[in-house]
Amino acid sequence: MDTGFWIEKWQQRQIGFHEGRPNASLQQWFHAMRLAPGDHVFVPLCGKSQDLLWLLGQGVRVTGCECSPLAVNEFFAENDLRPQSREAASGHVVHDCGELSLWQGDFFSLPAAVLNDADGVYDRAALIALPPDMRQGYVQKFRQELRPGTPTLLVTLDFQRDPAACNNYQGPPFPHTDAMVQAQYRDFSSIRKLGQRDILANEPKFRAQGATSVYEKTWLIHR
Ligand SMILES: C[S@@+](CC[C@H](N)C(=O)[O-])C[C@H]1O[C@@H](n2cnc3c(N)ncnc32)[C@H](O)[C@@H]1O
Numbered sequence: 001m002d003t004g005f006w007i008e009k010w011q012q013r014q015i016g017f018h019e020g021r022p023n024a025s026l027q028q029w030f031h032a033m034r035l036a037p038g039d040h041v042f043v044p045l046c047g048k049s050q051d052l053l054w055l056l057g058q059g060v061r062v063t064g065c066e067c068s069p070l071a072v073n074e075f076f077a078e079n080d081l082r083p084q085s086r087e088a089a090s091g092h093v094v095h096d097c098g099e100l101s102l103w104q105g106d107f108f109s110l111p112a113a114v115l116n117d118a119d120g121v122y123d124r125a126a127l128i129a130l131p132p133d134m135r136q137g138y139v140q141k142f143r144q145e146l147r148p149g150t151p152t153l154l155v156t157l158d159f160q161r162d163p164a165a166c167n168n169y170q171g172p173p174f175p176h177t178d179a180m181v182q183a184q185y186r187d188f189s190s191i192r193k194l195g196q197r198d199i200l201a202n203e204p205k206f207r208a209q210g211a212t213s214v215y216e217k218t219w220l221i222h223r
Contacts, residue, residue, distance in 0.1 A: 003068075003105075003106050006068055006129070007067060007068050007070070009068075010070045010071050011070060017047065017125050017129075018048065018049070019049070019050065020050065022051055022053075022054035023051050023124055023155060024197070025124075025155045025195070025197070025216055025218040026051050026054065026055075026155060027054070028195070029153055029220070030058060032153065032194060033120045033122075033220070035058075035060055035119055035151075037059035037060070038059065038060070038061065039061070039119035040060065040061045040117055040118050040119045040120075041055050041060045041061070041062050041063070041118065041119065041120045041121070041122055042062075042063050042065075042114065042118035043055070043062060043064040043121075044065055044107050044123055044138075045107060045126035045129060046066045046102070048066075048071045048072070048075035049075075049124070051122065052064055052075070052100060052102075053079060055122060056098075056100055060099075060119075061099045061100075062099060063100075063102075063114060063118070064100070064101070064102045064103070065092075065103045065105070065107045066104060067104070067105060067106055068104075069093070069104055072093075072095060072102050081097050081100075082097070083095035083097035083100075083102070084097070089111075090109055090110065090111050091105060092105035092110065093105065107141075108138075110141075114145075115142060115145035116147060118146060118150060119150065120151050120152070121142065121146070121152040121153070122152075122153050122155075123152055123153070123154045123155065123156075124155040125155070125156065125157065126138070127176050128156060128157050128171075128172065128173040128174055128175070128176055130172075130174070131171070136184065139184045142223065143188065143223065146223040148189070149189070149222055150222065151220060151222050151223075152220070152221040152222075152223070153219075154181070154218070154220075154221055155216060155217070155218050156176040156216075156219070157173060157176060157214060157216055158175055158176055158177050158178065158217055159173075159175050159206060159215065160175070160211065160212050161175075161211050161212065162210045162211075164210075165210030166209050166211075169210070176217075178193070181217075185219075185221050188221050188222060188223055189223065190220075191220075192219065192220050192221075193217060193218070194218045195217075195218050196215045196216065196217040196218070197216050198213070199215065199216050200212075200213055
């Protein structure tokens with residue numbers, strides 16, 4: 001599943017993951033990262049999430065990464081922001097707007113300096129976008145490039161589908177179980193589940209795909 005798959009999803013408006021408002025678990029648990037004003041938060045696979053603006057409102061600097069040019073352009077246009085854009089040596093197009101930078105391009109080829117400069121990571125719904133065989137490489141990049149002790153607030157989805165009701169559809173989204181999180185981050189210094197909420201009732205599109213349970217789970221992980 002390469003970036004072309006997602007670029008097409010955006011073109012086809014298949015963006016049911018976009019919440020259109022700041023995520024409730026981010027607002028509840030942001031404080032757990034214990035960041036200071038002016039600290040730098042990295043947001044992988046950020047889409048055009050309102051979480052970027054909510055984070056800026058907490059007084060931190062924010063860097064996001066998103067492969068879809070459409071998502072990035074919509075983010076700036078819908079929020080009436082006018083960034084300065086440049087091309088980085090890595091080939092990413094970097095859009096700078098005050099304390100926010102969006103790197104448009106592939107997360108996997110992002111220069112190591114970007115993660116190395118982060119004081120915290122806010123990750124919502126990135127791992128559910130990646131099939132299980134890509135997840136280890138994703139987590140490995142954080143393990144190699146984040147500074148020891150850097151906190152990650154991971155907001156992810158764990159769900160079950162009735163195979164008969166979804167014609168054996170595998171995803172995306174792909175479920176992210178507790179055991180998967182524990183295994184993927186086992187080389188990090190700490191992993192703690194902060195909470196979970198049952199969101200099945202609020203997720204008609206998941207129910208339409210045969211989901212019988214949907215939990216949004218929040219984890220605090222230190223590199
Ligand atoms: C499930 S969505 C989550 C978006 C966002 N975090 C949110 O909460 O709305 C996953 C996003 O990752 C982007 N994406 C997928 N693979 C990527 C990659 N390798 N590099 C950068 N962005 C990627 C997709 O275009 C999509 O916008």
